[in-house]
Amino acid sequence: MSDSRAERSLIIFREFLKFGCFTFGGGWSIVAQIRKEFVEKRRWITDEELLDFTSVGRSMPGLMIGNTSILFGYHTAGVPGAAAALLGIVIPPILIMLGVVYIYDLIKDNPYVARAMIGVRAAVVPIIFSALLKLFKSGMKDAFCYIVAIAAFCLCLFTPLNNVLIVLMGAATGLVYQEVKNRDALS
Numbered sequence: 001m002s003d004s005r006a007e008r009s010l011i012i013f014r015e016f017l018k019f020g021c022f023t024f025g026g027g028w029s030i031v032a033q034i035r036k037e038f039v040e041k042r043r044w045i046t047d048e049e050l051l052d053f054t055s056v057g058r059s060m061p062g063l064m065i066g067n068t069s070i071l072f073g074y075h076t077a078g079v080p081g082a083a084a085a086l087l088g089i090v091i092p093p094i095l096i097m098l099g100v101v102y103i104y105d106l107i108k109d110n111p112y113v114a115r116a117m118i119g120v121r122a123a124v125v126p127i128i129f130s131a132l133l134k135l136f137k138s139g140m141k142d143a144f145c146y147i148v149a150i151a152a153f154c155l156c157l158f159t160p161l162n163n164v165l166i167v168l169m170g171a172a173t174g175l176v177y178q179e180v181k182n183r184d185a186l187s
């Protein structure tokens with residue numbers, strides 16, 4: 001790391017401030033922007049690390065993107081980076097929501113606003129899908145990963161199990177699988 005923590009924290013704050021201003025569609029579209037800026041462009045993290053941050057962030061209480069931002073910031077610049085990422089990602093939506101709340105009654109029935117939002121939602125889908133595909137490729141290493149993913153998907157869709165429990169079950173399955181694989185390699 002050639003940059004100091006302070007320099008990295010300023011960059012993180014600036015970039016996350018941009019993400020917070022111009023990202024529509026929730027956490028996954030922000031993950032796509034984090035990937036583009038910090039995996040592809042700056043190479044501060046790998047796809048695998050981003051997938052890990054996103055997985056852990058999604059499994060914890062609170063908003064996935066806030067958790068993911070904190071994990072990313074801490075990993076790349078320590079506590080100052082975590083604070084910079086969190087502040088950068090939350091300041092714009094807070095300010096925008098204050099503005100929207102203030103003028104909501106004026107715009108809620110405006111057909112132009114409704115049409116614009118239809119276009120925004122449609123444009124966000126391919127951005128989210130692109131990030132999902134790239135993260136999927138980096139997370140799926142072998143047949144075992146596909147089996148766990150299919151099982152988790154089915155549990156998520158067809159059972160009332162909490163997502164955190166499904167993730168913990170996936171982690172436990174991975175630990176058991178790796179232990180068995182290591183024992184087989186030693187014998």
